[in-house]
Amino acid sequence: MTDSSIVPASECTTMAEVRAAIDGLDTLIVSLLAERMRYIEAAGRIKADRDAVRDEVRKAEVIAHAVKVAHDRGFPPKLAYRLYDMLVEGSISHEFEIFDARGSGPA
Numbered sequence: 001m002t003d004s005s006i007v008p009a010s011e012c013t014t015m016a017e018v019r020a021a022i023d024g025l026d027t028l029i030v031s032l033l034a035e036r037m038r039y040i041e042a043a044g045r046i047k048a049d050r051d052a053v054r055d056e057v058r059k060a061e062v063i064a065h066a067v068k069v070a071h072d073r074g075f076p077p078k079l080a081y082r083l084y085d086m087l088v089e090g091s092i093s094h095e096f097e098i099f100d101a102r103g104s105g106p107a
């Protein structure tokens with residue numbers, strides 16, 4: 001976080017400080033999720049086959065990576081697993097929408 005008004009968690013003494021920091025972090029988190037979704041849309045545009053939209057092997061890799069990062073950074077790994085399972089499932093749904101919106105193209 002670059003906002004100098006944000007108080008480090010270990011130095012917070014009021015709920016106003018805590019909530020200001022949480023609001024700022026949530027803005028960053030959702031912004032990054034939106035940026036991630038732009039790449040999901042790119043995947044929906046690039047993939048040649050509808051069967052490739054759901055890739056269980058890659059889904060497992062993405063979740064395993066997130067769980068490892070969570071472990072390394074002090075975030076509960078089980079929560080990271082649940083969040084990423086939901087995130088990738090939502091991403092797959094969105095990617096199907098993008099893929100299907102392409103239609104079959106000119107004959």
Ligand SMILES: O=C(O)C(=O)C[C@]1(C(=O)O)C=C[C@@H](O)C=C1
Pocket residue numbers: 040043053054055056058059062087088091092095
């Ligand atoms: O890597 C891909 O092929 C993607 O489309 C991205 C993504 C993801 O959310 O990370 C989404 C759908 C696939 O099932 C696997 C992973």
